[in-house]
Amino acid sequence: MTGPDAGLSTGTTKPLLSVLKGECPAVPPMWLMRQAGRYLPEYRALRAEKGGFLELVYDSAAAAEVTLQPLRRFGFDGAILFSDILIVPYAMGQDLWFETGEGPRLAPILSETDLSALKPDLGRYEAVYETVRQVKAALDPSVTFLGFAGSPWTISTYMVAGQGSKDQGAARRLAYQDPERFGAIIDAIVDSTVLYLSGQIQAGVEAVQLFDSWAGSLSPLQFERWVIEPNRRIVEKLKALHPAIPVIGFPKGAGAKLADYAAGTGVDAIGVDETVDPHWANRVLPQGLPVQGNLDPLALIAGGRAVEESIDNIRAAFAGRPHILNLGHGILPDTPIAHVEALIAYVRQGKDS
Numbered sequence: 001m002t003g004p005d006a007g008l009s010t011g012t013t014k015p016l017l018s019v020l021k022g023e024c025p026a027v028p029p030m031w032l033m034r035q036a037g038r039y040l041p042e043y044r045a046l047r048a049e050k051g052g053f054l055e056l057v058y059d060s061a062a063a064a065e066v067t068l069q070p071l072r073r074f075g076f077d078g079a080i081l082f083s084d085i086l087i088v089p090y091a092m093g094q095d096l097w098f099e100t101g102e103g104p105r106l107a108p109i110l111s112e113t114d115l116s117a118l119k120p121d122l123g124r125y126e127a128v129y130e131t132v133r134q135v136k137a138a139l140d141p142s143v144t145f146l147g148f149a150g151s152p153w154t155i156s157t158y159m160v161a162g163q164g165s166k167d168q169g170a171a172r173r174l175a176y177q178d179p180e181r182f183g184a185i186i187d188a189i190v191d192s193t194v195l196y197l198s199g200q201i202q203a204g205v206e207a208v209q210l211f212d213s214w215a216g217s218l219s220p221l222q223f224e225r226w227v228i229e230p231n232r233r234i235v236e237k238l239k240a241l242h243p244a245i246p247v248i249g250f251p252k253g254a255g256a257k258l259a260d261y262a263a264g265t266g267v268d269a270i271g272v273d274e275t276v277d278p279h280w281a282n283r284v285l286p287q288g289l290p291v292q293g294n295l296d297p298l299a300l301i302a303g304g305r306a307v308e309e310s311i312d313n314i315r316a317a318f319a320g321r322p323h324i325l326n327l328g329h330g331i332l333p334d335t336p337i338a339h340v341e342a343l344i345a346y347v348r349q350g351k352d353s
Contacts, residue, residue: 016077016144019290019322020207020246020269027348028315028323031078031146032340034330035070039337042069053098057083058127064134071143073337074344078144078324079135081200083128085150085211089159091125092192093118102163109162111170115185125196129203136204147205149197151212151251152189152230159185168217175226186230194237201242209248209271210234215261216253223257228264235266248292252329259284274299274328278317290322295343297327303339308346 016029037043043066050056057063066082086104090096094106108117132147139145153171160182161170175182197208215227235247250271251261262270262285272281272293285291294314299306314325325347331340 013142014077014144014206015142016324017206017246019324020144020248022288022290022322024320024322028318028325029077029144030325030344030347031076031080032070032327032331033080035074035076035080036066036082037331038333039331039335039340040069040073053084054096057087060127060130060134063127063131064138067131067135068138071140074340076143076344078146079139080146080209081128081132081135081148081205083131083148085148085155085213086158087124087128088149088155088189088192088196091120091122091196092159092188093120094159104158104163106158106162110156110160110185111162111174115188120192122195125199128196129199132200132203132205144207145205146207146209146248147197147200148209148211149193151210151215151227151249152186152193152234153218153226154212154214155189155193156182156185156226157214159189168214172217172222175222179225182226186226190230190233190237193234194241197234197238198241201238201245205245207246207248208238209250210267212249212251212254214253215251216255220257223254224260224264227251227254228261231261231265231267239266250292259286262286262289269322269324271326272328276328278314282317282321288321290324291318292324292326294328295326297329297332297335300327300339300343301332301335303336303342307339307343311343311346 015025019029046062046066047056050059050062063082067079070076071079086096089106096104096106098104136145157168157171158164160174210231212227218226231249238247246268248269248271249261249265249267252273254261258281269290269292272291274294274296276294278294295310299310
């Protein structure tokens with residue numbers, strides 16, 4: 001094989017990629033969502049030097065350094081690109097900035113402005129692609145490099161409201177009141193996301209994850225329309241371009257709709273959040289489908305027996321199924337580094353003996 005998907009033969013050289021391809025090693029590979037971030041002092045120092053989050057993302061050398069920091073500390077099996085899900089609406093033509101202590105802002109907001117008013121600037125993806133190239137050049141060959149994007153429903157909630165919200169009410173209202181207009185927003189996000197992820201793959205990532213952080217806020221029919229169907233189209237389009245690249249779907253809060261998501265989207269692996277019983281998930285998900293998760297980030301903060309009991313339960317539930325050990329959502333800023341080290345030691349005990 002030649003081109004961007006070349007060199008993806010698995011085996012023991014890339015444990016995480018092997019699991020995404022369906023293998024079941026005795027010890028699950030590990031990475032942690034948001035592993036490159038605020039719990040690390042080296043990250044906080046670099047962010048302070050750069051002056052802000054977006055400035056850090058758009059400095060490719062700095063973003064590559066942040067991506068690599070947790071690999072140096074912990075020896076994870078996966079590296080996750082340091083960027084932000086809102087780079088997609090930024091490239092689609094919305095202004096993006098971060099209010100200190102309050103989070104991201106987008107303008108103009110699509111609850112008040114038509115999508116046609118935006119002027120796309122695909123050049124806003126280029127710095128991210130350069131980050132990928134720099135990380136790829138420095139990455140240990142045993143580590144799987146993961147790219148990512150936000151899923152259309154989650155991205156739309158920010159684009160419509162201009163910021164995050166507790167109930168995603170603005171986007172939910174628009175989806176009910178004017179599904180044709182809302183559908184056009186979703187369609188545009190699908191197309192831009194495929195372009196963005198394809199660019200990440202061409203630059204060097206070996207698998208991608210779709211984050212649907214707000215999937216749990218929708219009713220069943222809306223979930224089918226605005227979560228399952230758009231993600232299915234992204235997977236289908238990506239597979240046409242890059243058939244060997246695994247796609248991980250992470251519909252946080254999907255709960256009982258998890259099996260429908262897995263069957264309907266065609267993802268190669270599925271992330272399971274901390275609220276899901278892993279034994280139930282193992283029963284209802286398609287046999288052999290790789291899973292990722294689902295340690296509670298707060299259990300990791302507690303450490304000790306809380307982590308060990310959770311890990312024992314998760315591994316028992318997914319015994320015999322391809323499994324990537326991960327959190328059920330992102331690592332929290334006040335997570336003790338010693339607890340991450342203990343987590344890794346507990347999961348990998350006896351691996352090299």
